[in-house]
């Protein structure tokens with residue numbers, strides 16, 4: 001078991017990175033055309049430049065993180081290295097673990113900021129395929145005697161032990177995850193991203209080459225206690241990308257719950273469902289309000305204090321709160337929606 005942290009992303013249901021990630025990527029965009037993705041309609045596209053979006057860990061500094069991304073390079077990695085994903089200690093501004101590629105299509109791990117990061121080890125050449133999606137996962141501890149394991153398409157390609165992933169003067173951990181694109185003029189893409197606070201033993205928490213599916217509501221469920229701007233409640237929250245103030249539901253009453261029906265559209269029936277993440281896109285128009293996810297009548301664990309700008313609030317469900325068991329296909333259609341909590 002693990003805890004989704006808070007995070008998985010399909011890049012299929014929105015187009016403004018700052019709505020869902022804590023820091024938007026200055027050199028990347030969300031492409032919803034269906035032409036760049038691995039799963040669904042969307043992917044994160046780097047047309048030029050390298051810096052992608054960052055997500056902060058709500059739990060703060062973690063001494064170990066497991067993360068995975070489907071990465072598509074249009075060509076070989078740069079010289080001396082191209083970053084793919086990175087774990088930061090943001091308070092000291094240090095890059096603790098950098099998963100990178102070489103021009104030989106090897107994976108190489110660095111710790112530390114440019115221009116002089118420490119090289120911790122590299123895989124055999126050719127573990128990445130140019131011009132196709134590669135599912136890259138890392139299980140890394142952050143300490144002066146750390147372990148880093150990297151898998152590509154479910155196969156371990158690099159295991160490092162006793163390496164130093166804690167930059168001098170930094171905290172013993174990471175509190176931020178970032179995606180990167182290839183340097184120079186190369187196009188590259190990411191899709192199907194997850195980040196975990198792992199519980200299983202090192203090397204045992206990988207989810208594998210997952211697909212992340214985004215679904216929007218298809219019908220009203222019960223209760224419906226929020227007020228629709230117009231029309232039916234579910235129709236106000238089913239747009240891709242979200243349409244802001246054009247259509248929404250609202251409430252100023254603590255305890256009011258809205259529920260909408262979600263199908264598992266696109267998910268193959270034989271799939272193992274590892275996590276469900278409920279994403280609420282909301283703001284407060286005046287004063288102070290908090291909301292939480294409500295799944296079929298069960299209030300989610302986190303109260304989100306709203307701000308004056310639309311933000312996507314993410315609640316992970318490792319198990320179905322109605323059954324207490326891991327999710328199965330028969331759990332869908334399932335009901336989710338917002339609850340006013342303060």
Ligand SMILES: [Ca+2]
Pocket residue numbers: 010011012037038039040041042043191192
């Ligand atoms: Ca996608």
Ligand SMILES: [Ca+2]
Pocket residue numbers: 234235236237238239247
């Ligand atoms: Ca609509």
Ligand SMILES: [Ca+2]
Pocket residue numbers: 235236237238239242243244246247248
């Ligand atoms: Ca809307």
